[in-house]
Amino acid sequence: MYRRAPTQAKPKAWYQRDGGGRLAQDRERIAAAFPGLSYQIDEQAGRVFLEGTITLVAECGISTPIQARVEFPDDYPEHESRVYDAAQRFPYEADRHFYPDGRCCLWLPPESRWNAKDPDGLCRFLEEVAVFLDQQLTYEAVGKGRWPGRQRSHGDTGYVEFVLELLGGEQRLLDALAPTLANRSGVQRNSPCPCGxxxxxxxxxxxxxxxISRKVGLVKLYAIFGRWCTNAATDTK
Structure with a gap:
C-alpha cells in the first residue's frame, strides 16, 4: 500500500506569528498617532493593509486629510511598507516623486530610514510619509519646478549620486572604480587599486x-555600472 505524503502546513502570515504580537503592538500605536487609519486584513490572501486618512495640520490650524493606503510586505517587519496616494490627490509624476501606480517614492532604497527593530518603527515611518505629503502641498502652493526639500534624481542617476557621495564626491574616483563596481575589472585583493x-x-x-555593494546590492550595481562602462567604451570609440 502507498501512503500519502503528509501535507506541509502553510506558513503563517507575518501578522499571525508570535501570537499576533507585532500586529497588536502596531495597531495600538497607530490608533493613538494616526487615528484616521484603520487595519484591513485579507485572510484569504494573507495580506494586511492600512487605509484611511493622514491628516496634515498647518501652522495656521487648517487641517488637510489625505487618503492613503499602506501595504505591508510578506516579510514585514524586515522590510518597509509601500504607501499609495489612494484617492489620486496628486499627479503621479516623477518630479512629484510618485510611481505611475500612485506609490510614494519616499527615498532611495539604500537610504531608507526604516528600522525593523524599532517598536515605534511604523509610526516613525508614517511620520516620514506625512512629511512627504506635506511637501506635496507646499510644492503646489509655491509653484511647480522646485521640490521643497532634499531629493535624488530619478532612476539610475539617483543611485550614481548616492555612490558618488560615498566616494567623497570625487568624479575621477567614480570613473576609475566603475568597472570594479560592475564586477568587470577582475581586480584582486593584492592587485593595484584601480584608483591609481x-x-x-x-x-x-x-x-x-x-x-557600496552592501548598501546598494550587487545586482543593482552590476546593472547600473555595467551600462555605465558600456556607454563609456562606446564614447571612446
Missing part, C-alpha cells in the same frame, strides 16, 4: 567598494 594610488586594492578602496 599605487597601493594594493585591499589597502585602498576595497572596503569602500564592499560598503
Amino acid at each position: 594610488s599605487g597601493m594594493k586594492y585591499k589597502r585602498c578602496h576595497l572596503r569602500a567598494v564592499e560598503e
